[in-house]
Amino acid sequence: RLSGLQITAVVGCGAVAIAWFYYRRRRQHNDLTVFMPDKQGNEVIVRRARAKDVAVVTLDIADHSGTGSGTGNDDFFIQEFARAIEDPDYLVLFATDSNGKGLGTIQVVWSSDSESYWQSLRVAQVARKRGIGNVLFKVAAQLCMAKQGAGCVARWGVVSNNEIMTGWSARLGLHGPEMFRRYGAQPSSEPPLIPKGYTLRGAELADVPAIMRAVATWPVSQSSFGTQNFVHSGWGTFNEHALRDGIAGKCSRGISTPLPRVLLDASGSVVAFCMMAKLRFGESMFCMYRYADGEPSALKTLLHSLPNFAHAEGCDGTGGYVPTIPWLLDILDESPVFNRMTKTEQHEFHWSPRDYV
Secondary structure, eight states, rough: OEEEEEEEEEEETEEEEEEEEEEEEEEEEEEEEEEEEEESSEEEEEEETTTTTTHHHHIIIIIOTTTTTTSSSSSHHHHHHHHHHHHHEEEEEEEEETTTOOEEEEEEEOOSSEEEEEEEEEGGGGGTTTTTHHHHHHHHHHHHHHHHHOEEEEEEEETOOHHHHHHHHHHHTOEEEEEEEEEHHHHHHOOOOOTTTTTTEEGGGGGGGHHHHHHHHHHTTTSTTOOOEOOSSSSOOOHHHHHHHTTTOOOEEEEEEOOOEEEEESSEEEEEEEEEEEEEEEEOOOOOOEEEEEEEHHHHHHHHHHHHHHTTOOOEEEEEEEEEOHHHHHHTTOOOSOOESSSSSSEEEEOOOOGOO
16 A cells, blocks of 8 residues: 655755655565655665665675775675664665666664664765765655654764765755764773772662763763763663663664663762673674763773773673763873774764755
């Protein structure tokens, strides 16, 4: 059974095209198909990605130069593409021409009820300069509006040396960039150095009120960056719901999450805290910190306990992204165990999808 929602898209030099959204009941979810012209007036079909698209993505669409990933290859994108298709928190869009040839893809991750994180935008080399990225952007904006309402916020992260994406983000008028750096450390069997009388442990449900009160006063949350970081799905702001999910061990990317880590001083007050997750890169498993905050000296102690925690979890390393706040960078740059994992930075942009519909 078909139904249509008509939207208007401005493409190229002011040309107006009519695109139709079709939803067809298929097994447990709706199958989406969108028709929209590219800059040259050729029809582009945007639909949900399917399992059979993995081979096309690997051969024709993945960025094997590593420009987008900042790692010199696109292995992680290829690894995650098939998984994301089956993840209900992900909407993987796939663009083809009228003959079914793959042109590009983007993933929209539902980070919360009002936030989405757009990632893994790739356009096939042979389809460059046709405005395929713009088509995917407009379709994604419309779908976010339909699902999350006019007040929704979208984000994406761009590797700092990806001039194509940083330039396009600027031309689109997106807010940002807000710059983050990735640091990592090897696992260690050496016990962490904890001040006398302090307690380091996994967070419990009874800790939730104290953690939320403390977060509201801590320096990272009060900075211009706020609490944004990787969350259960995608990138978004930290909240109590995310904290409770972390304590419950809710799976992220199909992997159960370790308990958030909390540091208590001698009086029992929460002085530092971080969300945790595990992430698989090929055959390796890493213990990743996400939003981390606290009194600076206490946060330093907490971060330096993570190599031992990674060892206890059987992981191949630990690491994560931190906002480029000078005192926080000093903690990691001067660390005897942490190192920058890439020479690039992650540029985070945000915008309101309603401004692009």
